[in-house]
Amino acid sequence: xxxxxxxxxxxxxxxxxxxxxxxxRFVKDQFDDYxxxxxxxxxxxxxxxxxxxxxxxFEIWDTAGQERYKSLAPMYYRNxxxxxxxxxxxxxxxxxxxRTWIRELQxxxxxxxxxALCGNKLDLAARRQVSQEEAxxxxxxxxxxxxxxxxxxxxxxxxIFTAIAQKLPLTAPSATRAVGAGRAGPGARPGVDLNKQxxxxxxxxxxxx
Amino acid sequence: MDEEYDVIVLGTGLTxxxxxxxxxxxxxxxxxxxxxxxxxxxxxxxxxxxxYRQFRPDQAAPAELGRDRDYxxxxxxxxxxASGELTKILVHTDVTRYLEFKQIAGSFVYRDGKISKVPSTxxxxxxxxxxxxxxxxxxxxxxxxLQGWRDDDPATHQGxxxxxxxxxxxxxxxxxxxxxxxxxxxxxxxxxxxxxxxKPARPxxxxxxxxTSSMARYGKSPYIYPLYGLGELPQxxxxxxxxxxxxxxxxxxxDKIVTxxxxxFVGVTxxxxxxxxxxxxxxPSYFSGSDDGKVRVLEEGxxxxxxxxxxxxxxxTDDSDSCQIIIPQxxxxxxxxxxxxxxxxxxxxxxxxxxVAIVSTIVETDKPELEIRPGLALLGPIYDKFxxxxxxxxxxxxxxxxxxxxxxxxDATSHFETVVEDVQDVxxxxxxxxxxxxxxxxxxxx
Ligand SMILES: Nc1nc2c(ncn2[C@@H]2O[C@H](COP(=O)(O)OP(=O)(O)O)[C@@H](O)[C@H]2O)c(=O)[nH]1
Ligand SMILES: [Mg+2]
Numbered sequence: 001x002x003x004x005x006x007x008x009x010x011x012x013x014x015x016x017x018x019x020x021x022x023x024x025r026f027v028k029d030q031f032d033d034y035x036x037x038x039x040x041x042x043x044x045x046x047x048x049x050x051x052x053x054x055x056x057x058f059e060i061w062d063t064a065g066q067e068r069y070k071s072l073a074p075m076y077y078r079n080x081x082x083x084x085x086x087x088x089x090x091x092x093x094x095x096x097x098x099r100t101w102i103r104e105l106q107x108x109x110x111x112x113x114x115x116a117l118c119g120n121k122l123d124l125a126a127r128r129q130v131s132q133e134e135a136x137x138x139x140x141x142x143x144x145x146x147x148x149x150x151x152x153x154x155x156x157x158x159x160i161f162t163a164i165a166q167k168l169p170l171t172a173p174s175a176t177r178a179v180g181a182g183r184a185g186p187g188a189r190p191g192v193d194l195n196k197q198x199x200x201x202x203x204x205x206x207x208x209x
Numbered sequence: 210m211d212e213e214y215d216v217i218v219l220g221t222g223l224t225x226x227x228x229x230x231x232x233x234x235x236x237x238x239x240x241x242x243x244x245x246x247x248x249x250x251x252x253x254x255x256x257x258x259x260x261y262r263q264f265r266p267d268q269a270a271p272a273e274l275g276r277d278r279d280y281x282x283x284x285x286x287x288x289x290x291a292s293g294e295l296t297k298i299l300v301h302t303d304v305t306r307y308l309e310f311k312q313i314a315g316s317f318v319y320r321d322g323k324i325s326k327v328p329s330t331x332x333x334x335x336x337x338x339x340x341x342x343x344x345x346x347x348x349x350x351x352x353x354x355l356q357g358w359r360d361d362d363p364a365t366h367q368g369x370x371x372x373x374x375x376x377x378x379x380x381x382x383x384x385x386x387x388x389x390x391x392x393x394x395x396x397x398x399x400x401x402x403x404x405x406x407x408k409p410a411r412p413x414x415x416x417x418x419x420x421t422s423s424m425a426r427y428g429k430s431p432y433i434y435p436l437y438g439l440g441e442l443p444q445x446x447x448x449x450x451x452x453x454x455x456x457x458x459x460x461x462x463x464d465k466i467v468t469x470x471x472x473x474f475v476g477v478t479x480x481x482x483x484x485x486x487x488x489x490x491x492x493p494s495y496f497s498g499s500d501d502g503k504v505r506v507l508e509e510g511x512x513x514x515x516x517x518x519x520x521x522x523x524x525x526t527d528d529s530d531s532c533q534i535i536i537p538q539x540x541x542x543x544x545x546x547x548x549x550x551x552x553x554x555x556x557x558x559x560x561x562x563x564x565v566a567i568v569s570t571i572v573e574t575d576k577p578e579l580e581i582r583p584g585l586a587l588l589g590p591i592y593d594k595f596x597x598x599x600x601x602x603x604x605x606x607x608x609x610x611x612x613x614x615x616x617x618x619x620d621a622t623s624h625f626e627t628v629v630e631d632v633q634d635v636x637x638x639x640x641x642x643x644x645x646x647x648x649x650x651x652x653x654x655x
Contacts, residue, residue: 064451071457073248073444075307078437108278191309191436192291192427194300 004047006057007168008079009161012105013086014097015068018120021151022086023062026161031152048165056165074108082114082164089119089148092129095138102142114167116145116160123150214240214456216639217477217484219463219491222250223439223625224616226446227632228490230302231644233453240484241450242477246460247440248447250492251599251619254281254440254558260516264595271593274518275560281438282516282558284597285619286550286567287628288313288432288533291423294629296433301646304445311556313432314529318396319536320388324525324587327396327535344386351383351393355417371411379410387539393417395537401545401571401621402538432533432624438558463495466613472503474612488639490614493602505615506602512569512621513577516595517588519564523551524589530555533623536583545571547584548623563592571621572598607638614639 011019024030027046047057061080066072085101087094098117105115117139119130132148139146145163149156215237218229226248229241247253255263257270257280270277289295289310299305317324320339328334334348359365369379380390394400398416405413423431435441451457458479465478466489476485496505522528534549541547551566552558559565568584577598585591604615617631636644 064448065454066448066451066457068456069458069461070246071447071459073447075437075441075444075448191311192433194296194305194310194433 002053002055004055004057005168006059007081007165008061009058009082009084009164010061010076010080011063011084011086012067012072012098012101014088014091014094015065017086017088017091017094018151019084019086020062022084022118022120022149022157023060025151025154025157027060029154031154033152046161048162050162050165056168058161058165077105077108080105080109080113081168082116083109084116084118084160084164085144086118086120087130087135088121089130090121090124090127095119095130095135099138102144114145114164115142116147116164117142118146118160119148120151122148122155123152212484214238214484214486215488216240217242217486217489219243219477219489219495220250220616221245221248221443221447221459222252222492222616222619223443223446224252224628224631224635225250225490225492226443226450227298227629228616228635228639229455230304230446230449230453231632231636232639233450233455234302235640236453239450239455240458240486241447241455242458242461242463242479244460244462244495248459249284249440249443251494252283252285252439252443254283254438256280256282260595264597274563279554279560280558281440282565283439283552283567284514284516285439286514286548286569287439287619287623287625288434288550290419290431290624290626291426291433292419292431293423293624293626295625297646298629298632302446302449304449307445307448308441309436310433311436311531312427313430313434313531313533313552315526315532316396316430316432317526317532317534318392319534319540319583319587320392321540324534327392339392340386340389344389347384348389351379351385354383355414356421358414369410371414372409374410375407376410376413377406379413380406391537391539395546396535397421399535399623430533434531434552434556436557438552438556466496468611468613472611488608488612488614490616490635490639492616493604493618496604496613496615497602505605505613507605508600509603510601511572511577511598512601513572513581513596513598514567514569515578515581515585516597517566517568517585518559518592518594519551519566519588519590520562520592521589522553522564523549523566523587525587526551534584534587535623536587541583543570543580544573545621547581548621549584549587550623569621609638 013019023044027044044060045057047055049055083105085098087098119135136146147156147160149160216232216239218225218239218241221243229239233239257274257277260282261268261270316327318327325339328337334352335345340348354367357365369382397420398413420431447457461479463477463479467475467478467483469475474489476483493506526532531552536547538544538546547570549566549568551564553564554561566588568581570581574580578596601618601620603617608614614635616635620627633644
């Protein structure tokens with residue numbers, strides 16, 4: 001029996017480290033040096049096929065710039081199954097910021113969340129300020145996945161999302177994470193769908209038996 | 210910050226967030242600020258720490274209440290009418306993708322010391338203990354008349370004219386008793402007082418139809434409610450605004466609203482810096498002090514609200530995990546109804562086996578806490594209670610002269626219909642056009 005899992009993935013990290021660019025590369029295989037902000041594109045999905053039995057669909061939440069002035073809403077972290085925390089390998093301060101975001105995740109997000117630390121702009125390695133050893137050591141201490149990427153060249157991008165996809169179904173109880181089970185968890189009364197036309201949901205059959 | 214914005218929005222309550230979301234979608238450059246370090250302003254939902262900080266600054270939340278993060282306690286008790294105007298905005302803007310809703314399990318009305326389910330169809334009315342046998346027949350006829358009404362078919366009018374005849378005339382035509390009028394007018398048409406009775410019947414008819422069609426939509430009650438509390442609503446519209454380029458700054462104290470020599474809005478000063486914009490929109494709390502001697506908001510009245518933590522469902526509600534109870538004013542010799550709104554862990558707003566009930570009414574005397582007693586008495590033992598008495602402010606001017614546009618405080622109604630009216634009103638004042646909901650172009654990748 002084939003299985004499709006659906007997971008909420010959130011991006012975090014300082015402004016301009018390349019979060020939106022990573023999403024754009026992963027979802028559309030595009031890159032743009034002069035992209036404006038994230039208009040209209042802060043909710044994307046992408047499916048990763050693990051084997052012919054299993055696919056993982058990511059529901060990707062970009063910050064929409066709300067990380068800039070400490071104004072990410074609790075809603076953003078809520079029910080996130082995984083997070084990609086991004087820093088820029090050419091800016092050592094951005095790794096410090098990444099540490100702050102990881103602490104925030106540990107405080108606000110579900111304890112079972114899978115976190116990947118991601119050093120972006122690998123194509124600019126000539127200007128590197130964050131060594132691989134330093135970042136890897138920190139990731140190991142905190143139990144995070146870690147990799148380096150370039151949204152510009154595409155290097156490492158598919159790999160990090162695939163690695164997360166491989167790790168997730170194993171850590172998440174499948175009953176609550178498989179598609180259709182709803183975000184509310186097992187046993188909960190199903191939610192209502194506002195987009196359905198009136199009278200199509202939750203209505204008892206019109207029969208007096 | 211030398212950028213100039215089209216609109217600065219102050220306060221992240223639901224009204225302001227819907228407006229900034231819609232304005233951003235229209236292409237306006239929006240800066241949205243809040244003095245608090247959380248979203249929602251007066252319509253926020255608080256976790257335990259925030260709740261105790263706000264009401265009991267010198268007391269920590271008791272450990273037995275459980276984890277802080279399991280709580281989202283609404284400051285303003287309101288539910289969403291399933292077929293109402295807010296639902297339309299939620300669907301049209303597609304913020305529903307950030308939200309998940311559940312029904313409110315029951316709607317009850319108080320009568321002669323007891324509470325009963327509000328009948329919403331002729332079928333239910335016939336079974337309701339609220340009416341005697343003959344009254345049931347009359348009520349059935351009344352409901353059939355409402356359901357059958359067609360504006361263009363005089364045969365359905367039974368000699369009545371909804372636009373001219375008062376609701377009193379309609380009630381009399383069907384011979385309905387005062388107690389029946391109470392639950393129709395208050396528990397279905399959701400009027401807070403009896404002023405509607407002498408006015409034309411049309412709005413009451415519209416409200417009853419809204420109630421019954423909302424009821425028919427999901428089955429148990431006319432209301433739905435967002436998981437994790439009402440505070441999710443402003444957050445979702447703030448996200449919409451941010452996606453369309455809106456800039457968000459929390460935890461920013463607003464020092465001054467700057468105006469020029471003509472009294473027109475220039476900008477907002479925060480942390481010693483002034484940000485300029487063409488217009489400012491804000492909740493009344495940002496305009497109650499006056500920098501230029503202008504009185505911009507007036508107090509219309511006060512609402513008393515008691516947030517009560519219970520360790521059991523409300524007695525007499527069939528152990529409902531959520532409900533609304535309306536105490537019509539006549540029943541307790543008041544001018545305004547008393548409302549009880551209850552939600553629980555089913556809605557992910559508190560720990561398991563805790564129930565959060567808010568009792569509220571419009572203040573009529575100088576002892577507001579005594580006024581809500583009939584509501585508190587329905588709850589059984591109360592574990593803890595947080596009482597607030599909140600002024601309801603309304604702006605003194607339309608804002609067209611000075612480009613300062615002020616929203617209204619959250620009123621005592623049990624739903625969001627008046628919030629949407631305020632959104633529509635402010636939108637018209639700010640843009641000069643009626644708010645027309647367009648389907649948002651969304652980018653969904655499969
Ligand atoms: N050279 C290089 N530039 C990048 C890379 N990723 C993003 N950028 C650039 O960095 C800037 C910020 O990227 P953006 O995705 O908007 O960052 P965000 O604020 O974290 O979402 C943009 O000018 C991007 O073109 C990368 O891998 N290499
Ligand atoms: Mg971005």
